[in-house]
Amino acid sequence: xVAFSDDEIRAVYETIYARRDVRRFRGEPIPDxxxxxxxxxxxxxxxVGFSQPWDFVVIRDEGTKAxxxxxxxxxxxxxxxxxxxxxxxxxxxxxxxxxEDAPVNVxxxxxxxxxxxxxLGRSSMRRTDVYSTCLAVQNLWxxxxxxxxxxxxxxxxxxxxxxxxxxxxxxxxPIAYLCVGYPETFPDEPILQTEGWRDRLDLExxxxxxxxxGAETHPRKELGVDERESNxxx
Ligand SMILES: Cc1cc2nc3c(=O)[nH]c(=O)nc-3n(C[C@H](O)[C@H](O)[C@H](O)COP(=O)(O)O)c2cc1C
Numbered sequence: 001x002v003a004f005s006d007d008e009i010r011a012v013y014e015t016i017y018a019r020r021d022v023r024r025f026r027g028e029p030i031p032d033x034x035x036x037x038x039x040x041x042x043x044x045x046x047x048v049g050f051s052q053p054w055d056f057v058v059i060r061d062e063g064t065k066a067x068x069x070x071x072x073x074x075x076x077x078x079x080x081x082x083x084x085x086x087x088x089x090x091x092x093x094x095x096x097x098x099x100e101d102a103p104v105n106v107x108x109x110x111x112x113x114x115x116x117x118x119x120l121g122r123s124s125m126r127r128t129d130v131y132s133t134c135l136a137v138q139n140l141w142x143x144x145x146x147x148x149x150x151x152x153x154x155x156x157x158x159x160x161x162x163x164x165x166x167x168x169x170x171x172x173x174p175i176a177y178l179c180v181g182y183p184e185t186f187p188d189e190p191i192l193q194t195e196g197w198r199d200r201l202d203l204e205x206x207x208x209x210x211x212x213x214g215a216e217t218h219p220r221k222e223l224g225v226d227e228r229e230s231n232x233x234x
Contacts (some may be wrong), residue, residue: 015146018186022150023098025181030104034147035180041143042108047132048122051115054136054175057166059105067165068157068177069099075156094195097154102179107166108137110173130175137176150183 004012039056047053059065076096083091099105110133122128141151154177162174192198 015142019142019145020186021191022152022183022186023095023191024184025098025101025150025179026184027103028182030149030181034149035104038140038143038147038149042136042140045132045136045139048128049115049120051119051129051132053110053112053114053129054133055109055111055172057107057109059107060103064165065100065105068105068162071158071161072097072099072154072156075158079156090197096156098152098179099154102181104180106178106180107162107174108133108176108178109168110175111171113171133175144180148182150181150186152179154179
């Protein structure tokens with residue numbers, strides 16, 4: 001099929017704009033067939049050299065969730081002390097994970113050895129395996145939204161500890177830890193925006209026509225990490 005109907009096109013955009021990071025879940029379980037569909041959507045993401053570097057660890061066990069939640073709680077505490085007083089209070093008010101509330105957790109991992117020795121297109125950009133894995137996450141997130149299922153990404157975690165709890169092999173990287181379930185609600189805007197933490201940037205300032213406009217220098221912006229890694233002379 002080449003063209004989609006107007007309704008189908010609208011549904012794609014509506015799903016994109018209505019997707020939210022969800023941290024409050026209703027308890028009811030997710031039907032297996034719905035979970036299979038959203039994981040299959042993830043598996044149809046683009047990947048460098050069609051390497052499909054992802055795996056999905058599906059967690060329903062309350063004991064495992066509690067172990068992961070304990071890691072998150074320590075990571076959140078550690079992040080909190082880095083903020084100055086006023087910001088720390090606002091940070092403390094945020095709900096930053098729904099690990100134990102969500103009926104299902106999914107850990108999406110990246111296996112950098114998948115497809116080796118010749119992963120087409122990865123020789124000069126090593127991290128494209130991780131980028132590919134993130135695209136799988138986004139597919140899952142959007143498919144879930146279309147199904148009325150909420151997803152929340154928890155990055156307040158220590159990957160080596162998550163690896164240990166879930167028995168992930170040492171060469172495989174945990175990339176995304178996702179809380180999945182029916183949400184109390186899908187907020188209209190990012191929760192961080194509602195809470196006054198940060199606003200959406202103006203798209204106009206982010207689009208550069210033909211060349212980058214408004215060049216600025218900053219020590220941390222001199223060279224992207226990918227360039228440093230793949231260009232030994234840089
Ligand atoms: C890589 C990544 C990591 C994130 N980690 C967390 C997290 O640890 N805790 C949290 O509450 N939200 C987390 N989020 C959600 C973001 O805060 C959220 O996507 C952003 O505020 C925009 O809101 P929206 O997803 O509802 O549009 C994460 C999102 C991404 C993409």
